[in-house]
Amino acid sequence: MELRQIYYFIKVAEMEHVSHAAAELHVAQSAVSRQISNLEQELGVSLFFREGRNIRLTPVGRIFLDHVKIAIVELDKAKQEVFEYLNPETGTIRLGFPTSLAAKTLPTVISAFRKEHPQIGFQLRQGTVNELSDAVVQGHIDLAFVSPVPANKKDLKGHIFFTEKVLALLPVSHPLADQSQLRLNQLRHDPFVVFRHGYILRDLIMKSCQQVGFTPRIAFEGEDVDTIKGLVSAGLGVSMLPEITLHDLPDRENVSIEIIEPNVTRTVGIIIPQNRELAPSEKVFFGFLKEFYDTLDRFGQ
Incomplete structure (x- = not known):
């Protein structure tokens, strides 16, 4: 599991639209779709319901989103603290x-x-x-x-x-x-x-x-x-x-x-x-x- 996959997953979950999420992330739509697919394969579950161009979280996808958001907050906090220890x-x-x-x-x-x-x-x-x-x-x-x-x-x-x-x-x-x-x-x-x-x-x-x-x-x-x-x-x-x-x-x-x-x-x-x-x-x-x-x-x- 890569951090990039997590960031892509969170953005898609928030926007419920792959192409809109890709535009926000400034990457190709195919790259976002591929990373989400790789993440689902690694986890062994579907994180989204696909409904044409729109998608929405599955119940297990919502559980996963709640946990990874907390993890990202802690990672960002850790990076900030390392920086501040160098210059408070x-x-x-x-x-x-x-x-x-x-x-x-x-x-x-x-x-x-x-x-x-x-x-x-x-x-x-x-x-x-x-x-x-x-x-x-x-x-x-x-x-x-x-x-x-x-x-x-x-x-x-x-x-x-x-x-x-x-x-x-x-x-x-x-x-x-x-x-x-x-x-x-x-x-x-x-x-x-x-x-x-x-x-x-x-x-x-x-x-x-x-x-x-x-x-x-x-x-x-x-x-x-x-x-x-x-x-x-x-x-x-x-x-x-x-x-x-x-x-x-x-x-x-x-x-x-x-x-x-x-x-x-x-x-x-x-x-x-x-x-x-x-x-x-x-x-x-x-x-x-x-x-x-x-x-x-x-x-x-």
Whole structure:
């Protein structure tokens, strides 16, 4: 079995068309067909159903595809790590992040890091905490910013950089907008604007409200912080957002207020794989992050 056969097989499986796959690979169609045929002969099974010019995977072909994709990811990772061991300052870091850290945390950190290590690049991937956790475990990304930092995950190591408060967000027209603090129970009759299902911040809001005796009435759902802020400023409900997302409100139509009962906080940090060692450039970045946040903590920023 040759790597070339595997690459050809994956491309044909993705495109379900031999000639289109050949064009993408910049090789003759006959070469692709021959390599697929040789692979099937070696394995002793048919990997594709042939339907005129189109083809599709057989059940065993789909099983084979799932496994070889993982193998290719690991091979590509191995080549990258060998290259980075020769020069750790020229690697590419595949970094994940959630929407709540996109506006301030991520740009601040990457900007500071690139000043010291300008040759190291980034490939960024946004997602929910669960999506990012799975991506790190499966090797699709190298490490990820997350909040909250998961504990007791068998395949992941979590490192907390700081803990922040989660504040109430109200439109300026709200009767409680002039308060310096409030109890969450005071919002029990208000409609809430929350993140959609799958976002940890939604779960945090629901559990916090239930902790003080009510289930919030969901008026609207969103997928990013700016959407939540906009819906609140339009007077469509109240919400709860992490403090770091509220440092620079884009307008004067919302107010953020500290919640004193219950005390709602979240951890912010990074997750790395438990089952494999970080590549050199990733170690450089991880070491930078620890020093960066240690410095901020010492100076109380």
